[in-house]
Amino acid sequence: MGDGTDEDCPRALVVDDEREVADAYALRLRGLCEVETAYGGEEALRAVEDRELDVVLLDRHMPGLSGDEVLDRFDEGDFDGRVIMVTAIDPDFGVLDMPFDDYLCKPVDREDVQAAVTHQCTVLGYEVLGDYFAVESKRRVIEAELSAEERESHDEFQATKARADRLERRARRLLGDEADALDEFEAIGREGE
């Protein structure tokens, strides 16, 4: 549950069957993200369906649906956020060719969890930014070919516009002050005025 003031922050979900652990991480992320908590795998899947979430902190070993199983379901579904696996062991491997984006070892202190989440938000932010540029360019191309009235009833234009708006909001919330590239992009005149 967000505290209402994190509206423009990245959205994180903390999943752990131990409520104490989930709640502790959630408090550690306050101010940085809008945080939700889930106390089990099934609950995590529902949370991801309900809302566009950016980063999930996923406890690996939960009774019932384990973290690995939740991850598999994410892959099967259309979840496009980043996943940080929280494990009890510290194998000290790079995340290269791991099925998740990063991992943290319990117990996780405030700085580590914040740094890991910020990092994933930045990576995701630039990914979304790339998508936004592509969609926004397309939107502008369609826009140039249509009159103001035609745009209103043009399904493809409306869908592209909605998608571009959504991506822009997401990129801004993920990148925060780093979203300058967006403003630069806006400033480029493409119609040769």
Added chain:
Amino acid sequence: MNDRARNAPIGMLDLTPDGTVRDLNPVARELLDLGATDAAGESIDTVFPESVEARVPGAFETPPERERSFDAYYPDLDRWLDVSLVPDGDTVYLYLRDRTEQRRTERQLADAREDVDRLTVTSELIADVLGELVAASTRAEIAETICAQLGETALYEFAWVGERAVGSDDLVMRAAAGVDNRTLDRIADELDGDGRVPERRAIESGEPETVQSLGEADAVAEPIRRAAFADGVQSLLAVPLTGGESVHGVVGVYASDRDAFSERERRNFGTVGEMAGFAVTAARNRSLLSADRVVELTFSLTDSEAPLVAAAEETETTLSVTGLIPDGDRLVCYLDAEGDAPRTVEHALDGEAVLGTRVVAAGEAGGSLELILDDSTPLGQLVGQGATLRTATYDAGEGRIVVELPPAADVRRIADAFTRVHHATVVAKRERRREATTVGEFRDALGDRLTDRQENVLRTAFFADYFESPRGSTAEEVAEALGITGPTLLHHLRAGQRKLLDEFFETTD
């Protein structure tokens, strides 16, 4: 706040309806970790520690009108608090109880219950494996049985069975089952002489090996640890398959749960290892029986108490055993008689050890008979020791019995035991190559397919001339010789014949 409230064993706060603290008792101060701070006059938002849902401060957003309670965890305090909120006129009381102990006990209880559930399921699984091992007859079957049973349950991710390669320190993967994953592939890469896999240590020491946290296990090759971490495989148990002093192989069982292999599970799996080792030994003995060299022993039996020796002498007939089928604690025996009429011979066959007789084919000076003997007879004793009867001929007070034994069998011990109990001597012993390998191979392959029961039924029916035309014995007679009903006999016969034909057509294709 009066003294009664001040000294109460639970925390109490006295607030205005807009959430300003008027007073609190020492227990509340302690539960909220307020120390010596003067909380009076402060807002509930600052006095109350953070929780994820922040429901206590939230309750004061508008003046509370009804009683409510909130059970929550406060990470900064590392404490569970059960808070009751009771409005009373222009005062709102908060009652605080510490629920931490209770919560943690509940959690431990849930964990313990889970352990018990897991152990129950594991025990059942192991009982199944043991049951199937008893029926497994070849090494390949043993390896596959273990893998299929352990690898394909939801309890474990995968299992594999390995053996030492012949003539080197390498391991060979005999069977594997379970979820497709990279860990198993990496293990397969590490099987050569110096590969660091836990199964190697188990095979070398003959003792089970457990790894609880594979990702962190420095003794295991890094590619395996890495793949295991990526796959979410945490723990493993490597159980050597031991038979007596020797280690035949090893089974590795992998789980995603760190605590999958408790002490009790390790012991249970140890039994699987011993049982599998035992089964491997048995399979090896079986393969020795079909080895291409055998020891042939010839006994001269002059024991007048032996029913066949006595009958041959009494009737002046030559008796030769044409077929012998061990059936539990008795033998079904088929004889050719030359000399007197089979009826006469049948009458001469008496004594406690003779459980039944029947004439199968009769002529003037000979025929054939069926004879049921108990296993205390000379033939019964030899068969019981693992010998295979080649010929047995009885004439004029002497029986000549030729048996085959595998080279590894304790030939001297078997011969001694026989001559000590009966009037008998060993007249020849020689080692020779086993005859006609193609026939032998065919028979072995068929033997693998047929159950013991089917083989016994086919053999008995054959020697009882059931397959002759006209039939030497009816189905009922053969069934009676085996102590089973007619329909049961026909069922086994049909199943046995089908397998026989299967093998025949496959072999000659």
